Amino acid sequence: MKKQLGFLLLSTLLAACSQLKTSKPIAPVNLLDTAQVEENLQIEEPDEVQTLASSATREMLLGKWYGIRKLKDGGQKEWLTERSADGTYRVDFRFVSADGSARSQSEVGFWGVSGDIYFRIFRGWVTVEGMKPADPTVAEHYDAYKIDGLDGEYFSYVHKVRGQQYTVKKMPNDFRLPVTVNSQEVEPLTFSY
Template sequence: MKQALYFGVLSVLLAGCSQFKANKPQTSQPINLEAHVQTLAEDVQADVPTPAQKFATSNSRNMLLGKWYGIRKTANGGQKEWLTERSADGTYRVDFRFIAKNGDVRSQSEVGFWGVSGGIYFRIFRGWVTVTGMKPADATNADHYDAYAIESLSDSYFTYKHAVRGQRYTVKKMPADFRLPVTVKSDNSEPLTFSY
């Protein structure tokens, strides 16, 4: 079952890579994406994630630091990519890239706090990064607080499931220099750290 899931993720990643070539934006390109996707099948065979219950909270937290890339098709025939960067100080930044079915591309960046407790990964969304600074989110909105069951975690892959909506995500660890391309009206060079 897990192997079928990984091959499903592989096919989505490969489809996403072909779109990068076909719809090459005028902005910076992701670094080394094709090389990482091409080795995904070998990685899955060699690095089956360990069930999350076998990790202490501190181990899981340390493994989740850095950049993690995900991609999935949307219900309307488009594509959504995201790159989450988690820092040791408990902050995160996630850059999204949305590609509509007609080829239109838009980007969005969000920041917040993250953590791990036992087999639960959680995020607290605090705002959006814009070219003029940070736009705070409404802290009273319950939808800005998310909890996920950690299903599997390794040095290369992370699978987690939303505790309420039941959506499952699998992401791949990326090198520190990996970036998503962004559209002209967005900026992903803001510092990751922030304060209130």
Template sequence: MKQALYFGVLSVLLAGCSQFKTNKQAASIPVNLESHVQAHNDDVLADVPTSSPKIVTSDSRTMLLGKWYGIRKTGDGGQKEWLTERSADGTYRVDFRSTAKNGDVRSQSEVGFWGVSGGTYFRIFRGWVTVEGMKPADPHNADHYDAYAIQSLNDSYFTYKHVVRDHLYTVKKMPADFRLPVTVKSESNEPLTFSF
């Protein structure tokens, strides 16, 4: 009986894991991460499923822990980088670094809660981290609650699509010691390093 139960559970787990899109990527971080992520985005766009893949929630939740890095060009010729760190207690922190076309750099840090249910990844934004401490967000603002359809997820890349805005994002898994350079000034709207 135990052996039959074991093989039954194992077959369900394997079936769920087989739904993940797998890419054979080099384990090292590419020299030009921006073009590498963009190339991955192009590959994913060509193969985006019409519905979310069947995903075992506990597996995807475990895979999403840790630090994930993203970068994209902005409409004004600059670029925006972000580093999201998800913790097992359901909290997240995301550090943003925006570089304008003229070279000016701004940083911002946000915190909140995150989770996964089936093929949906969600975030609840709770506030900003500033020099003075935590600045809470308005919990009545509907824009502070986001849901994303998981497009693909493996040990190296995570691609997800905002269910309302239809924006597609791809991020790369980073080592635990990876950090974005953060610009800290004395104004209240500038970030401060923060740990959960």
């Protein structure tokens, strides 16, 4: 019974920690003294985080979004992200070097929105032969971004770790990047789970 009570109090304490005020230092607490635990927690109702609900944000992010960036070596990187309602995404990249040579790469994975955070889980590369899975234990295959701005035409977001800002433009459904492939395959490259 004591173990269950201790576990319950610890669970309550951990759940409440995310709502603690950070301006007051936290004093050591005897977890078995519930009055002391309640006194130190000061749980507050969260302020309204955003005006746009996650479901509305998610709906706005569906479809194709195009971005372009100049590279330090004088080339450029273009990308077209297509987000589907089933939670999957595909990004087609086109890299053009300063000498004009081009190469393409396609990646796939899962995406979502929670509050003002947009996230992606990279699952692999698309090749003419099919999908080449990514190692799910690599931390860099999981990205979170703070949504900076979003309307029906532009989406701006900032990588939570690297601080890199991206701005992309909404494109019509028939828009495609020119793809450089060394094969004559004509079948569309798709992925599914």
